[in-house]
Amino acid sequence: MTEDTGATGPGPLGRALPRTHDPRLLRGDGRYVDDIAGPQRGVLHAAVLRSPVAHGRVTRFDATAAREDSGAHLVLGPDGIARHTGPLPTFWRLPGQWQHTIEVATRTVRYVGQPIGLVVADSRAAAEDAAERVEVSIDPLPAVTDVDAALAPRAPLLYPETGTNAAGRIRLGDPEADVERAMADAAHLVTRELAVQRVSVAPMEPRGLLAEWTPATQQLTVCSSTQVPHPVRCGLAAALRLRADQVRVTVPDVGGGFGGKTTLYVDETLVCLAAKLLGGRVAWTEDRAEAMAADYHGRGQRATARLALDADGRFLALDARVRGDLGAFATQGGSGPFQITGLSLEGPYRFPCAGATVTGVYTNATPTGAYRGYGMQEACWIRERLIAEAARELGLDPGELRLRNLITVGEMPYTVRAQTTYDTGDYPATLQRAMAAVAERPRVRTGRLRRGVAAVPSVEGTGYGPTALLEQIGLEASGWESGRIRINEDGTVTVFTGAVSLGQGIETALAQIVADRLGLPLERIAVRLGDTDTSPHSDYSSQASRSLVLCGTALLRAGERLRARMDALAAALLETVPEDVRLEADETFRGEKTSRTATWREVAARGWLGWGRPEHDRIRLEESVDYDPPDITFAHAAHAAAVAVDLDTGVVTVEGYWAVHDSGVLVNPLIAEGQTVGEGLGMALLEEADCDPATAQPLRRGLADYPLPAPADVPPVEVAHTRTPSPHNEGGFKGLGEGGILPVAAVVAGAVADAVPEIAAGLNRTPLTPYRIWTLLREAGLA
Amino acid sequence: MTRDAAAPSTRERTVTLTVNGATHSARTEVRTLLSDFLRHTLGLTGTHVGCEEGVCGSCTVLLDDVPVRSCLLLAVQAAGARVETVEGLAVDGELTPLQQAFMAEHGLQCGFCTPGILMSLTAAEREGLSEPETADEVLAGHRCRCTGYAGIRAALRRSRAGTGQGGGAGEGAR
Numbered sequence: 001m002t003e004d005t006g007a008t009g010p011g012p013l014g015r016a017l018p019r020t021h022d023p024r025l026l027r028g029d030g031r032y033v034d035d036i037a038g039p040q041r042g043v044l045h046a047a048v049l050r051s052p053v054a055h056g057r058v059t060r061f062d063a064t065a066a067r068e069d070s071g072a073h074l075v076l077g078p079d080g081i082a083r084h085t086g087p088l089p090t091f092w093r094l095p096g097q098w099q100h101t102i103e104v105a106t107r108t109v110r111y112v113g114q115p116i117g118l119v120v121a122d123s124r125a126a127a128e129d130a131a132e133r134v135e136v137s138i139d140p141l142p143a144v145t146d147v148d149a150a151l152a153p154r155a156p157l158l159y160p161e162t163g164t165n166a167a168g169r170i171r172l173g174d175p176e177a178d179v180e181r182a183m184a185d186a187a188h189l190v191t192r193e194l195a196v197q198r199v200s201v202a203p204m205e206p207r208g209l210l211a212e213w214t215p216a217t218q219q220l221t222v223c224s225s226t227q228v229p230h231p232v233r234c235g236l237a238a239a240l241r242l243r244a245d246q247v248r249v250t251v252p253d254v255g256g257g258f259g260g261k262t263t264l265y266v267d268e269t270l271v272c273l274a275a276k277l278l279g280g281r282v283a284w285t286e287d288r289a290e291a292m293a294a295d296y297h298g299r300g301q302r303a304t305a306r307l308a309l310d311a312d313g314r315f316l317a318l319d320a321r322v323r324g325d326l327g328a329f330a331t332q333g334g335s336g337p338f339q340i341t342g343l344s345l346e347g348p349y350r351f352p353c354a355g356a357t358v359t360g361v362y363t364n365a366t367p368t369g370a371y372r373g374y375g376m377q378e379a380c381w382i383r384e385r386l387i388a389e390a391a392r393e394l395g396l397d398p399g400e401l402r403l404r405n406l407i408t409v410g411e412m413p414y415t416v417r418a419q420t421t422y423d424t425g426d427y428p429a430t431l432q433r434a435m436a437a438v439a440e441r442p443r444v445r446t447g448r449l450r451r452g453v454a455a456v457p458s459v460e461g462t463g464y465g466p467t468a469l470l471e472q473i474g475l476e477a478s479g480w481e482s483g484r485i486r487i488n489e490d491g492t493v494t495v496f497t498g499a500v501s502l503g504q505g506i507e508t509a510l511a512q513i514v515a516d517r518l519g520l521p522l523e524r525i526a527v528r529l530g531d532t533d534t535s536p537h538s539d540y541s542s543q544a545s546r547s548l549v550l551c552g553t554a555l556l557r558a559g560e561r562l563r564a565r566m567d568a569l570a571a572a573l574l575e576t577v578p579e580d581v582r583l584e585a586d587e588t589f590r591g592e593k594t595s596r597t598a599t600w601r602e603v604a605a606r607g608w609l610g611w612g613r614p615e616h617d618r619i620r621l622e623e624s625v626d627y628d629p630p631d632i633t634f635a636h637a638a639h640a641a642a643v644a645v646d647l648d649t650g651v652v653t654v655e656g657y658w659a660v661h662d663s664g665v666l667v668n669p670l671i672a673e674g675q676t677v678g679e680g681l682g683m684a685l686l687e688e689a690d691c692d693p694a695t696a697q698p699l700r701r702g703l704a705d706y707p708l709p710a711p712a713d714v715p716p717v718e719v720a721h722t723r724t725p726s727p728h729n730e731g732g733f734k735g736l737g738e739g740g741i742l743p744v745a746a747v748v749a750g751a752v753a754d755a756v757p758e759i760a761a762g763l764n765r766t767p768l769t770p771y772r773i774w775t776l777l778r779e780a781g782l783a
Numbered sequence: 784m785t786r787d788a789a790a791p792s793t794r795e796r797t798v799t800l801t802v803n804g805a806t807h808s809a810r811t812e813v814r815t816l817l818s819d820f821l822r823h824t825l826g827l828t829g830t831h832v833g834c835e836e837g838v839c840g841s842c843t844v845l846l847d848d849v850p851v852r853s854c855l856l857l858a859v860q861a862a863g864a865r866v867e868t869v870e871g872l873a874v875d876g877e878l879t880p881l882q883q884a885f886m887a888e889h890g891l892q893c894g895f896c897t898p899g900i901l902m903s904l905t906a907a908e909r910e911g912l913s914e915p916e917t918a919d920e921v922l923a924g925h926r927c928r929c930t931g932y933a934g935i936r937a938a939l940r941r942s943r944a945g946t947g948q949g950g951g952a953g954e955g956a957r
Binding site: 026125204253254288670709 | 815823824826827828830831832833836838839841868869870872882889895896897898901918919922923925927929930931932933936
């Protein structure tokens with residue numbers, strides 16, 4: 001299935017190797033946080049008190065009964081929390097956004113599930129029992145959960161003192177006046193209202209942590225299921241008023257992240273506060289109902305979008321007015337996903353003029369944050385629905401219209417109007433390949449079943465990012481990564497970097513890079529991740545398709561330096577010159593001229609001894625490299641789908657799916673393929689974390705209400721990888737953690753439109769549920 | 784959660800059962816789920832809890848050879864039973880052919896849902912269900928957010944090819 005493995009030499013780089021830690025996970029020896037905390041004696045357990053209403057003022061928090069006769073060790077309410085904490089910092093804001101922090105102590109609740117207090121007892125069950133005895137009174141306030149309703153006159157205000165639910169606004173790309181000018185004389189203009197639903201990020205392992213306060217040393221040690229140990233440390237230090245080095249965050253096995261574990265949450269902060277106040281260990285793992293309500297949701301945006309074309313079907317201008325649903329408050333990353341929608345609006349196409357206006361909107365719903373491929377997936381939806389609709393209105397083949405406007409190889413590197421620069425890639429060839437997969441597919445119509453196909457290209461910004469770029473867009477985080485490699489005195493190799501392992505196989509891929517550069521077998525390499533005491537600093541760790549590109553490049557460089565040092569040490573021992581030294585497959589250095597040999601282990605041991613060392617040579621067999629990328633690397637892809645639409649039920653069945661993906665040089669094609677076949681069909685067809693508009697109550701409270709794609713929902717996906725190396729790093733790497741989700745909704749909608757053109761104009765929001773499709777069919781007189 | 788005013792002793796029972804061939808006996812509250820009993824009382828944390836409502840299948844164990852959701856059973860219901868969990872599959876650390884196939888085909892990513900899937904597929908193989916039946920019906924009882932099920936299906940195919948139990952076998956099972 002996969003072609004062009006990318007293997008470039010005899011080493012493990014580019015080989016489809018099984019992952020090094022799989023046997024442990026398969027035996028049931030995973031170490032997820034509740035596996036560590038659950039069976040331990042002496043660990044107390046927390047339950048979080050949450051708001052049952054979407055908007056209201058907490059007027060009473062009476063824990064008398066809970067404290068007196070339920071065995072609770074600690075009950076914290078808004079006043080107690082306020083006494084001991086400060087707010088959490090944010091790092092990405094909109095111009096005009098007054099809210100710079102997240103309150104930890106809550107007296108006004110603004111979404112169902114918002115933490116109000118915490119109860120700690122001997123077991124989770126006892127803590128839940130005690131929590132039921134806390135008496136909380138809330139004066140309800142009017143609530144609003146829809147972004148457009150929130151912006152309407154006389155809408156209930158979440159922060160009445162500001163006079164609006166708009167948090168702030170930014171224009172990205174070309175100014176509005178330029179776009180209007182470009183559109184004024186266009187031969188064709190397509191305008192649509194395009195929405196992407198809120199989704200629950202829903203990793204199979206919910207969030208959880210084990211916090212321990214050691215009174216003697218005044219240290220907080222936190223084992224947390226997180227993607228970002230350093231930001232968690234930073235947030236905890238700020239909220240609990242500690243020095244950064246009083247807090248250590250470690251990351252055990254993580255049962256999936258998908259963006260949902262990329263920040264420190266208020267409830268997690270409360271658990272750490274409880275550990276500090278009690279002077280011991282407190283554990284908490286949320287249940288699925290809490291995860292649905294309280295984990296920051298992904299997506300949630302509306303856009304008024306316009307595409308202008310000339311008489312020949314060439315794109316003239318693209319514009320989107322995006323209303324992003326921030327939820328109850330702006331999270332640490334806040335409007336970031338919506339801003340990325342604006343910055344990646346143009347995708348793989350040539351636009352003489354393009355821009356987006358992004359408004360962040362407060363609503364009485366769960367705050368929103370990162371979810372796999374954020375911003376880029378929404379942008380792809382907007383762009384590709386407009387293009388497909390333009391083709392339909394003009395009577396053109398949508399594939400032909402796309403090919404006419406795709407950026408070609410000869411135009412690379414190409415700077416889009418939003419000022420990012422694509423490095424490499426043959427976008428038309430990739431799309432043509434995906435189109436070919438479905439071109440010959442018979443679109444058989446049997447009775448009330450209609451069939452259609454579509455192919456859609458996408459481009460994925462990966463390896464975020466150059467720190468100077470983050471500074472330029474006002475994102476208060478660094479983009480660099482470090483890699484540190486130590487050759488131990490016994491010749492084994494330990495690798496430290498800022499990435500975190502959450503199922504993406506990063507430890508294996510990084511080990512392959514190091515093994516390749518050192519010339520050792522994979523089993524010599526141990527990769528240690530996720531510990532703020534030992535891992536290099538990282539503001540982003542593992543998210544945004546960046547670990548392989550950034551940590552990988554840092555380690556590649558560190559590996560080359562260390563190998564050169566080992567060659568020099570070996571040469572001294574073998575009484576020859578480094579150029580004469582060869583490392584054999586049996587881990588033995590051989591001096592060609594002197595015919596003497598020394599094992600890798602002997603050379604390492606001698607290195608640490610320092611015997612015979614020239615005065616200015618480094619001693620420690622350790623190299624550390626900081627890598628701040630010169631630019632973003634852009635992966636690209638094209639997906640194709642064949643669907644059947646049942647005119648009686650509105651059910652869309654995906655009968656075939658193809659992905660052509662280019663992420664530059666692949667370190668491990670087996671892992672790469674797994675990353676490419678993601679969960680995108682859930683967003684396209686099934687998942688929506690919606691609220692009842694009348695009561696503002698969330699409608700999805702567990703996996704019985706929230707349909708994650710089941711095996712029958714996901715057809716076999718045929719994946720092909722092409723390889724266009726990135727020029728920005730010597731490995732030629734591009735990221736691929738999110739590409740698999742970007743075009744999925746757009747390609748499924750395109751295929752539905754192909755099957756039933758009568759409803760194409762109404763395919764404006766996801767998920768394309770049977771009810772939504774059936775409603776459109778009925779309106780079209782087909783159902 | 785119930786709010787029982789009775790003394791804890793009347794709310795507790797001693798549960799004796801065998802897990803992976805070893806007999807265990809422990810006091811537990813009658814309301815304790817089998818999943819929590821296995822994980823927290825016996826320390827067998829390979830069985831994972833993903834939803835606590837019987838949807839995701841992560842907590843699947845075998846109870847007298849039958850796959851069950853351990854989050855939907857009380858520990859007291861398993862008294863006297865023979866329970867098998869993921870920890871019992873590999874013998875002396877040697878992975879079963881199914882586990883090896885999961886590794887070879889990248890049938891797991893974060894690994895959280897994997898133990899439950901392994902137990903269901905192991906039971907299906909013992910029952911003689913064919914590979915297509917297993918892929919269509921047994922796997923349907925599991926949710927995986929990472930893999931898109933591709934690697935899992937491939938692992939199932941590989942393990943059956945290795946044991947000669949490919950398509951067509953097992954008519955009349957169940």
